Amino acid sequence: MSIFESRGATRRFGGLVAVDSVSFAVEQGEIFGLIGPNGAGKTTMFNLITALTPPTSGQLLFQGQNIVGKQPHQIAAMGIARTFQNIRLFGNLSALENVKVAQHTHTHANVFAGILGTPGAREEARRVEAKARELLRLVGLGESADEKAKNFSYGDQRRLEIARALALEPKLLLLDEPGAGMNPNEKGILSDLIRQIRDQFNLTIILIEHHVPLVMGLCDRIAVLNFGQLIALGKPAEVQSDPAVIDAYLGD
Amino acid sequence: MDFFSTYGFLIVSMLFQAMLGLSLYIPLMTGQLSLASPGFYALGGYIAAILSTTVFLPEGGGKWESGTFPIIYVLIETVLAGLASALLALLIGFPSLRLRGIYLALATIAFVEIVRVLSLNLEITGKAIGIFGVPQPFINKFDYVVLALPLLIASAWFVYRLERSRVGRAFTALREDELAAAAMGVNPTTNKVLAFVLGAVLAGMVGAISAHFLNTWNARQGTFDVSILVLAYVIIGGSRTFLGPILGGLLLTALPEVLRAIAGIQGLPLFLSQFLLDGRLIIYGLLIVVAPLFYPQGLITPDLFKRRAVKTKEAGA
Ligand SMILES: Nc1ncnc2c1ncn2[C@@H]1O[C@H](COP(=O)(O)OP(=O)(O)OP(=O)(O)O)[C@@H](O)[C@H]1O
Ligand SMILES: [Mg+2]
Numbered sequence: 001m002s003i004f005e006s007r008g009a010t011r012r013f014g015g016l017v018a019v020d021s022v023s024f025a026v027e028q029g030e031i032f033g034l035i036g037p038n039g040a041g042k043t044t045m046f047n048l049i050t051a052l053t054p055p056t057s058g059q060l061l062f063q064g065q066n067i068v069g070k071q072p073h074q075i076a077a078m079g080i081a082r083t084f085q086n087i088r089l090f091g092n093l094s095a096l097e098n099v100k101v102a103q104h105t106h107t108h109a110n111v112f113a114g115i116l117g118t119p120g121a122r123e124e125a126r127r128v129e130a131k132a133r134e135l136l137r138l139v140g141l142g143e144s145a146d147e148k149a150k151n152f153s154y155g156d157q158r159r160l161e162i163a164r165a166l167a168l169e170p171k172l173l174l175l176d177e178p179g180a181g182m183n184p185n186e187k188g189i190l191s192d193l194i195r196q197i198r199d200q201f202n203l204t205i206i207l208i209e210h211h212v213p214l215v216m217g218l219c220d221r222i223a224v225l226n227f228g229q230l231i232a233l234g235k236p237a238e239v240q241s242d243p244a245v246i247d248a249y250l251g252d
Numbered sequence: 253m254d255f256f257s258t259y260g261f262l263i264v265s266m267l268f269q270a271m272l273g274l275s276l277y278i279p280l281m282t283g284q285l286s287l288a289s290p291g292f293y294a295l296g297g298y299i300a301a302i303l304s305t306t307v308f309l310p311e312g313g314g315k316w317e318s319g320t321f322p323i324i325y326v327l328i329e330t331v332l333a334g335l336a337s338a339l340l341a342l343l344i345g346f347p348s349l350r351l352r353g354i355y356l357a358l359a360t361i362a363f364v365e366i367v368r369v370l371s372l373n374l375e376i377t378g379k380a381i382g383i384f385g386v387p388q389p390f391i392n393k394f395d396y397v398v399l400a401l402p403l404l405i406a407s408a409w410f411v412y413r414l415e416r417s418r419v420g421r422a423f424t425a426l427r428e429d430e431l432a433a434a435a436m437g438v439n440p441t442t443n444k445v446l447a448f449v450l451g452a453v454l455a456g457m458v459g460a461i462s463a464h465f466l467n468t469w470n471a472r473q474g475t476f477d478v479s480i481l482v483l484a485y486v487i488i489g490g491s492r493t494f495l496g497p498i499l500g501g502l503l504l505t506a507l508p509e510v511l512r513a514i515a516g517i518q519g520l521p522l523f524l525s526q527f528l529l530d531g532r533l534i535i536y537g538l539l540i541v542v543a544p545l546f547y548p549q550g551l552i553t554p555d556l557f558k559r560r561a562v563k564t565k566e567a568g569a
């Protein structure tokens with residue numbers, strides 16, 4: 001059984017079909033690339049998976065279960081985490097707090113336990129803090145844990161988004177252009193980081209990325225969207241030489 | 253002149269208003285602008301007024317002598333007022349918190365208005381006359397401080413701790429970016445309703461004590477004007493730390509007295525002192541409009557403390 005499968009997922013915005021009966025399956029442990037020209041429907045696909053946008057039709061299966069109709073926080077609790085192309089951090093919270101928030105579903109202290117500081121709540125708070133700091137170190141932000149997220153550089157904000165998503169302890173991680181705004185050197189580090197977290201946390205990753213070397217070097221398989229339709233799916237080398245793909249990128 | 257007998261009423265009122273400011277602040281932590289506090293305040297007051305005039309009667313009937321009403325009864329009423337407010341807030345929270353921003357504000361004002369119209373028309377709330385002769389646990393108004401101050405400290409401590417706890421963090425995340433918070437596993441609906449309920453409980457409890465404090469309770473308590481006043485506490489005091497609404501409530505409640513004192517200064521032109529005495533609402537309105545120009549985030553901001561903390565750290569190093 002594939003960890004994730006899209007069966008004819010479709011999303012219309014008025015007359016525009018942003019995602020047009022797209023079907024593909026992602027296997028456990030894969031780094032799966034999702035590429036395509038601007039406006040191809042990649043981010044919309046992520047929004048469908050995370051229930052931020054409901055599909056017009058089609059099925060989305062996570063670990064064999066149809067997740068269409070669930071709410072975003074339920075999807076998160078099931079083990080699907082994401083980052084946002086247009087960075088959506090909690091700007092006025094510190095980096096540390098950003099990562100702590102994402103541990104919400106794995107913690108239980110209720111409002112009174114938290115306020116009274118019961119031993120259970122305190123123990124939990126210590127665990128949450130330790131884990132948040134560890135994740136920040138992992139993405140290279142250990143030093144700036146207490147700074148407000150909105151004061152971070154572009155690249156640091158993208159790394160913080162990854163740390164926050166990891167705090168959900170996901171099984172499936174969706175990265176929406178994590179390298180945007182980074183220089184080639186930073187992109188190289190990012191590439192290593194993505195591979196490292198896949199191995200360390202036993203993740204399956206779907207990666208949207210425009211930077212071709214990054215995608216080609218990193219992904220096990222790649223799906224190509226164009227005008228909402230899936231036009232190619234396969235190993236990086238196969239996809240790269242696919243006439244339909246070359247046409248989509250170079251054509252009109 | 254005895255300071256406490258002159259200013260006792262004012263001081264206790266300031267504490268009550270600070271708590272009403274907090275009760276608006278709690279839902280605001282999740283980004284919800286709810287102006288419902290006066291509605292729950294009114295409800296709490298009616299619960300206390302009704303219980304203390306019909307159920308908690310002295311042995312052998314009759315009326316309580318002033319200052320003899322047992323405090324324990326006030327506490328029971330306060331707890332019941334909190335519970336009733338919680339239930340009502342749950343009931344109206346789920347449908348109304350689908351609304352956002354100004355629409356939620358309008359819906360909660362409608363709720364406040366419904367409470368007022370109901371109390372004007374129901375037998376049990378005394379219709380237009382209201383309920384008077386609410387028995388007194390104290391002889392001096394200032395003595396109410398023994399109820400109001402601990403409640404203010406407890407609620408301030410509650411919010412202070414809340415902001416640093418798991419649930420409070422979820423609240424703040426919702427305020428910052430609801431969609432992102434949901435994608436990170438925070439349930440927007442339950443957390444917003446929870447914040448709404450907590451704010452309602454505080455307002456209801458304040459109402460219960462206020463009914464005794466004011467001696468009478470009627471449909472003029474907890475109206476739309478109070479919604480705006482309480483909003484002013486938060487706007488002027490600050491909406492990003494719990495100290496803001498407390499400071500706002502204290503200051504704005506004391507303001508009329510301060511104005512009165514200024515108006516009494518010898519040598520002021522007559523029109524000015526008259527304006528200071530009678531133009532209270534105009535001055536409030538001006539403050540609400542002008543203060544944000546100079547203090548866009550209110551008088552107290554979280555950064556105020558951070559800067560100080562950094563300074564002391566540097567001084568220590
Ligand atoms: N909420 C929306 N309402 C209307 N149209 C939308 C909405 N979201 C996306 N679209 C449209 O759907 C199409 C696909 O957008 P999407 O953001 O998924 O593209 P993308 O592949 O992520 O592009 P990019 O590489 O620029 O990020 C675009 O034409 C976009 O304008
Ligand atoms: Mg996109």
